[in-house]
Amino acid sequence: MTASETKTAKPLDGWRVLVPRGGPWGDSVAASLRVQGAVPVVAPLINFAPTTDQDALDAALERLQEGHYDWLTVTSATTVDVLFAHRVTVPKRTKIAAVGETTAAALLAVGYEVALVPELDNSAAGMAEQMIALEPEPRRVLSLRSEIAKPVLSVMLNDAGHDVDSVVAYRTVGVPVTDRIRRDVENGRINAILITSGSVASQVREQFPEIPDSTLLAAIGPRTAKDAQKAGLPISVVADRQTVDALIETVSHFTLPHAADEFAADEFTS
Numbered sequence: 001m002t003a004s005e006t007k008t009a010k011p012l013d014g015w016r017v018l019v020p021r022g023g024p025w026g027d028s029v030a031a032s033l034r035v036q037g038a039v040p041v042v043a044p045l046i047n048f049a050p051t052t053d054q055d056a057l058d059a060a061l062e063r064l065q066e067g068h069y070d071w072l073t074v075t076s077a078t079t080v081d082v083l084f085a086h087r088v089t090v091p092k093r094t095k096i097a098a099v100g101e102t103t104a105a106a107l108l109a110v111g112y113e114v115a116l117v118p119e120l121d122n123s124a125a126g127m128a129e130q131m132i133a134l135e136p137e138p139r140r141v142l143s144l145r146s147e148i149a150k151p152v153l154s155v156m157l158n159d160a161g162h163d164v165d166s167v168v169a170y171r172t173v174g175v176p177v178t179d180r181i182r183r184d185v186e187n188g189r190i191n192a193i194l195i196t197s198g199s200v201a202s203q204v205r206e207q208f209p210e211i212p213d214s215t216l217l218a219a220i221g222p223r224t225a226k227d228a229q230k231a232g233l234p235i236s237v238v239a240d241r242q243t244v245d246a247l248i249e250t251v252s253h254f255t256l257p258h259a260a261d262e263f264a265a266d267e268f269t270s
């Protein structure tokens with residue numbers, strides 16, 4: 001095997017992949033992409049804004065840290081950002097349920113332990129069903145959610161006899177990308193964009209109105225793909241499991257669509 005062949009042995013060599021969220025989660029995804037040979041382009045498209053009822057959130061987080069709750073339910077990686085930003089310490093007695101592997105990975109990345117991830121249905125309803133089956137006796141649950149999320153989890157747990165505090169933890173807002181990133185997407189210098197949530201899909205559609213047909217739009221799972229299609233995005237491929245590893249693996253099965261101009265890797269990371 002020649003030196004040139006060795007250099008191009010990784011499945012994503014030559015790919016430039018847009019990672020749509022920053023923070024510890026974005027760093028973790030970027031690291032996974034580098035292992036596969038890709039150049040990650042970390043360009044956060046969404047962030048969280050403070051809830052309009054900060055007092056209610058502060059009180060809930062204080063109760064959480066005091067050990068008041070048996071369970072904490074986390075239904076998005078953004079909720080993890082809120083916990084991390086508030087430097088919340090979750091007591092050992094309080095179990096954490098994550099809606100899917102992406103959220104679980106975000107929790108683990110900042111040092112939280114995860115006790116439950118739905119085995120089949122990575123949704124709020126799927127998580128509620130599994131928790132109800134696991135906990136026949138009434139438990140105290142803190143459900144942190146976004147302002148726009150429907151309280152499906154809280155309603156199901158309450159109906160099953162659990163004592164649930166449903167608290168808005170954040171508002172999701174778009175983050176404008178730099179002109180360079182926008183040009184690189186429009187010029188086809190970004191070979192793939194990871195679509196990891198409905199909110200990300202909306203921002204991709206809004207901020208990149210002209211995406212070349214050659215750009216791979218990869219959705220993290222069927223539910224996200226459906227949200228993306230509602231937003232008007234022509235999804236290219238859908239991971240069969242709702243995990244970042246599965247998403248990256250799915251992208252790695254494709255051939256690099258075209259040769260991109262040479263850019264230094266550090267020009268594309270932030």
